[in-house]
Every structure is written in structure tokens, then in C-alpha cells.
Amino acid sequence: MKKKETVNIVTLGCSKNTVDSERLMRQINDNNFNLIDDPNNADTVIINTCGFIEAAKEESVNTILNAIKQKKEGKIKKVIVAGCLSERYAEDLKKEIPEVDAFFGTEKYEDILNELGGKFRRELLGERTLSGLPHTAYLKISEGCDHPCSFCAIPLMRGLHKSKPIEELINEAEFLVKNNTKELILIAQDTTDYGKDIYGERCLHKLLTELSKIDGIIWIRLMYAYPSHFPKEVIKVISENSKICKYIDIPLQHISDSVLKSMRRGVTSNKTKKLVADLRANIPGVIIRTTFIVGYPNETENDFNLLCRYIEETKFDRIGVFTFSVEENTSSFILGNPISEKIKDQRKNKLMEIQKNISLEINQKLIGKNLDILIERQEGNFYIGRSYRDAPEIDGEILIPTDNKGVKFGSFYKAIIYDCNEYDLFGNIRT
Numbered sequence: 001m002k003k004k005e006t007v008n009i010v011t012l013g014c015s016k017n018t019v020d021s022e023r024l025m026r027q028i029n030d031n032n033f034n035l036i037d038d039p040n041n042a043d044t045v046i047i048n049t050c051g052f053i054e055a056a057k058e059e060s061v062n063t064i065l066n067a068i069k070q071k072k073e074g075k076i077k078k079v080i081v082a083g084c085l086s087e088r089y090a091e092d093l094k095k096e097i098p099e100v101d102a103f104f105g106t107e108k109y110e111d112i113l114n115e116l117g118g119k120f121r122r123e124l125l126g127e128r129t130l131s132g133l134p135h136t137a138y139l140k141i142s143e144g145c146d147h148p149c150s151f152c153a154i155p156l157m158r159g160l161h162k163s164k165p166i167e168e169l170i171n172e173a174e175f176l177v178k179n180n181t182k183e184l185i186l187i188a189q190d191t192t193d194y195g196k197d198i199y200g201e202r203c204l205h206k207l208l209t210e211l212s213k214i215d216g217i218i219w220i221r222l223m224y225a226y227p228s229h230f231p232k233e234v235i236k237v238i239s240e241n242s243k244i245c246k247y248i249d250i251p252l253q254h255i256s257d258s259v260l261k262s263m264r265r266g267v268t269s270n271k272t273k274k275l276v277a278d279l280r281a282n283i284p285g286v287i288i289r290t291t292f293i294v295g296y297p298n299e300t301e302n303d304f305n306l307l308c309r310y311i312e313e314t315k316f317d318r319i320g321v322f323t324f325s326v327e328e329n330t331s332s333f334i335l336g337n338p339i340s341e342k343i344k345d346q347r348k349n350k351l352m353e354i355q356k357n358i359s360l361e362i363n364q365k366l367i368g369k370n371l372d373i374l375i376e377r378q379e380g381n382f383y384i385g386r387s388y389r390d391a392p393e394i395d396g397e398i399l400i401p402t403d404n405k406g407v408k409f410g411s412f413y414k415a416i417i418y419d420c421n422e423y424d425l426f427g428n429i430r431t
Contacts (some may be wrong), residue, residue, distance in 0.1 A: 004034040007116065008042035010067075011131065012060050013050025015187050015223075017083060019140040021048045022128035024109050029129050031118035040070065044078040044116065049085035051157055053325035060085045068099045080104070082112060084157040106158060107143070126172040133376055135410035136183040136392055137176045141169055141207065145189035147226065149253075150264045150332035151293065151324065154189050161190070163198050166207055170214070177216040180410065183374065184217055185391065190226040192234065205233035212243040218412065219374070221391060223249040228266040230275055239283045245388040246283050250275075251291040255310040256303035259296055264331065276314060287389045289318035292351065295344030296324045297335035304347055311354050317362060318395055319355045321348045356422045359396070363420035370430065373398050373415045375407055383407050385415070387425075396423040404429040 007028055011021040024046070028035050039045045045067050049060035060083075070076045078101045086093060087105035094103060102115045110120035130137055144159040145152075173184060186208075188194065195203035211220055220243055222234075227250050238244050254260050257269045279286050292307065311319065323344035326337045373385040376392075382399040390396055398415060400407065407413070407429065415427035 004032060005044065005116070006034045006036050006042045007044045007046065008036050008039040010039060010045060010047045010063060012048060012063060013052065013056055013084065015138045015185070016140055016189075017048050017050060018131060019128070019138050019187070020083070020107060022131055023125075024048075024112060025129035025131065026124055026127045027109055027113055027120060028116070028118065030121055030124055031113065031116070033116065033118065035129070039067065040075060042076060044080060045070075045076050046080045046082060046112065049081060049083040051083075051085035051088045052153065053322070053327070055325070057085055064093075064097055064100065068097060071099065080112060080115060082106070082108060087157045088153065126168060127175050128172075130176075130179065130181075132392075133410070134180040135374065135376070136185065137181040138187050139169060139173060139176070139184045139211075140164070140187050141191060141194050141204075142188040146193065147190065147228075147266070148264045148331070150262060150335075151296065151327065151330060153327045153330055156329055158189060161193050161197055163193075163195050165198060166195075166203075166210055169207065170210055173211055173214055173217065177214060182217065182410065182412075183219040183221065184211060185221045185223060186211075187223050189224065191222060191224050192226045192230055202229070202231050204231060205237045208234070208237050208241065208244055212241050217243060219243065219245050219388065221245045221247055221388075223391065225250045227252055227272060227275055230279075235279065235282050238286070245287075246285050247287040247289070247388055247391070248279060248283075249289045249391065250279075253291065253293050254296070254299070254303070254307060256299070256306050259299050259303050262298045262332070262335070263293075263296065273314075287317045289320075289391065289395065290316055291320040291322060293322050293324055294347040294351065295339040295341075297332065297338055299324075299339065308350065308354060311351060311358070315358050315362070316355070317389065318359075319351070320394065321351045323348055360420070360422045363396075363422070363425060366417045366425060367420060368417065370414055370416050371398070371425075371427070372412055373400075373427070374412055375400065375409055377409060378402065385413075396425065398425045398427050400427055400429060 009021050011017055047063055050056040067079045071079050080102050081100050082104040086103045090103045104111050113120040142163040144161045145154050146161045255269050371387040373387050375383050375385040377384050381402050385398045414430040416430055417425050417427045419426040
């Protein structure tokens with residue numbers, strides 16, 4: 001028999017790219033190809049790139065160049081580049097790296113299958129081959145973005161907002177459950193805009209309610225919620241529905257009115273503070289994760305100090321910090337890049353130091369408390385799990401000593417917390 005062609009997919013960037021790769025992997029698996037994990041042993045390597053910020057673009061280019069090197073050495077027959085970087089810079093990439101066999105933009109599954117010599121199967125839409133642990137899966141509810149944020153190139157790569165119909169998302173979620181998924185993590189460029197383009201109204205709350213009716217789903221987690229128009233109905237459904245984690249990822253980006261205005265975020269400092277207060281008042285125990293950008297061109301020392309004080313006073317459960325990256329064809333490009341990388345890094349480090357102390361303070365209050373946790377894997381002498389407070393890959397974890405017997409991966413347990421550090425908790429399974 002003829003040996004099957006081997007294909008490897010390298011996924012770079014965010015969880016939305018992960019979903020794209022998993023959809024393509026399902027198509028490849030249904031064709032006459034052998035999907036493998038090691039790019040060094042593949043006939044064809046498909047690189048699903050990220051083009052969001054300079055560091056991500058650099059990583060994508062370096063990955064492509066490394067694959068081309070392997071191709072020249074005879075280790076790889078074909079290199080295909082897809083995703084955001086390819087969508088944004090296809091013509092430039094073709095000129096600079098002509099050794100790449102084919103370039104495709106985002107979600108070009110059918111074109112990629114044709115390039116491989118396979119057949120795209122529409123009956124598989126909504127099905128995926130999960131690349132991570134099966135009990136947790138991302139559910140991308142929409143694509144693209146309508147917001148005019150000055151620093152963001154997402155609309156250039158992903159287009160305007162396009163929601164996926166509720167019935168299609170239910171079918172996809174049911175497929176995931178059949179493959180042992182217990183936690184759904186809702187993602188999009190902006191999850192709060194869900195439904196406005198196809199239903200004439202924002203109806204994320206309706207989607208959350210319908211997903212919660214699926215047997216087998218235990219947790220539903222909400223990410224990428226835009227702050228300027230957070231729906232009151234979503235606050236209500238998170239508060240009342242036991243399957244929806246009391247956890248919200250809501251990127252605020254800054255608290256200075258002058259910076260927010262230049263960023264074109266459509267929100268003020270006062271409105272931001274009111275939203276956070278409303279979430280905490282109406283969703284008891286809510287965990288709020290947010291992200292901030294430092295070093296934006298018009299961010300003064302006073303603006304930064306204002307942000308530091310806000311974080312110290314508000315005590316977010318989780319934060320991430322990015323340094324400003326100049327992106328061509330965005331409206332902030334004309335502002336230049338007047339703040340040095342050294343100062344940007346200093347500001348980022350200061351925020352993370354503030355947050356480290358806040359996180360330790362929050363974790364110390366959890367000692368002696370009971371938490372429902374999902375056990376995911378083992379590392380050394382510990383089982384690693386998460387509670388509703390923790391999104392995978394970006395938040396803290398709960399470490400359970402392996403002398404706790406009978407623990408199974410992908411199962412839920414009650415644990416009592418006995419110790420902590422700045423970001424992680426230590427617990428024992430309650431028997």
C-alpha cells in the first residue's frame with residue numbers, strides 16, 4: 001500500500017487560532033493523510049500564523065524560516081503558511097520567502113485541502129480534532145470585530161463581526177461533549193457583540209442559556225468580553241445559572257480618559273469603574289480577569305500612575321499586561337512610538353509586581369476554603385487542577401499532592417486549600 005502523506009500543523013497565537021487549526025485537523029483526518037505531532041517527521045508542515053503584535057509576527061516569521069531550512073535539508077517536502085500573518089502580509093511574504101509552497105489567509109480550509117490534494121467535506125463543519133486535553137474546549141462564537149480600537153489590526157485580518165448561528169454552536173458543543181468535553185470556553189474578538197449581525201440584537205445571554213442545557217457540560221467560561229456595552233442580561237444569566245462560571249475576562253486596556261479616548265475604546269474611566277462595581281455587586285464571588293496596555297503613545301507618567309492606583313484599589317483577580325506595539329494601517333500608527341521599550345518594560349514590570357502582591361493576598365484568603373476543581377494532568381509529585389477561578393494556560397493552578405489516591409484526569413473533585421504562593425494554590429482532595 002502507498003504510504004500516507006504525513007501532515008503537521010503548527011499553531012501560533014491565540015485560542016481562536018487553535019480552533020481554526022482543530023477544524024482543519026478534523027478535515028485532514030478524514031482525508032487520506034496521517035496527521036502527526038512532530039514537524040520534523042512530516043511531509044507537509046502547515047503553519048497557522050499570528051499577526052497581532054510585533055512579537056507575534058516575529059515568532060511567525062521565525063517559524064516559517066525554520067521550516068524552510070528543514071525543507072532545504074530535505075526533511076520537509078512542502079511548507080504551507082496560513083492564518084493572520086498570511087492574511088495581512090501575503091504579497092510581502094511571497095516576495096520575501098518564495099520558498100513557501102502556498103500562502104492562505106484565515107479560515108481557508110477548503111483551499112488548503114485542495115493544495116494538499118484532499119477534499120473538503122462540508123458535512124464535517126462543526127467537528128474538530130482537539131489538540132489539547134479533551135475535557136476542555138474553546139468554542140468560537142463569532143469571527144471578526146466592528147470596534148475601531150486604534151491599536152488593533154484584528155479587523156484587517158479577520159474582517160468585520162460575523163456571528164455563528166446558535167443552532168450551529170449547539171451542534172458543535174454537542175459534538176465536543178461526545179468527545180468528553182466538560183468545559184466550554186467561549187471566545188471571539190468580542191463575545192458581547194454576539195448575535196447583533198444575524199439576530200438584530202446582542203443575545204449572548206440566550207446562547208449561554210442554550211449551551212447550559214446540554215447534558216455533560218459542567219462549566220461554561222466567558223472570555224474576551226468588551227467593556228463598552230456589557231449586556232445586563234449576561235450579568236443576570238451568569239449570576240443565576242450554575243453551569244456558567246462566575247468568571248469574566250474583560251480587557252479594559254487602560255483607565256485614563258485621555259488614553260482611552262485616543263485608543264477609541266468607546267468607554268470612559270467612570271463607566272469602566274461602574275461596570276466593575278456592577279459585576280461584583282450582582283455576581284457574588286465573580287472572578288474578573290483583565291488586560292492593560294502600557295506605553296501607548298500618549299500615555300504620560302501621570303496616566304501610568306493613575307493606572308497603578310486603579311489596579312491597587314480595584315484588586316483584580318487576574319491581569320495581563322502588554323506593551324504597546326506599533327501596527328501599520330491602524331489609526332494609532334500616525335502617533336508613532338515615542339515611549340522607549342525600556343520604559344514600556346519598566347511600566348509592565350511595575351504593574352505585574354503590583355498584581356503579584358494582590359494575587360498573593362487573594363490566595364491567602366482561600367486557605368481553608370473548599371473549591372470544586374477539574375484535574376487535568378500530573379507534573380512530578382502533583383496533580384494539576386483548576387477551579388472556576390482559573391482559565392487554562394493564563395491563570396493560576398491548584399496543585400494536589402499525588403498521595404491523594406484515586407484521582408482521574410478530566411474528573412471533578414472537591415478540594416480543601418492548605419497553602420498558596422503568589423499565583424497557585426495547594427490543596428487536598430476531600431474524601
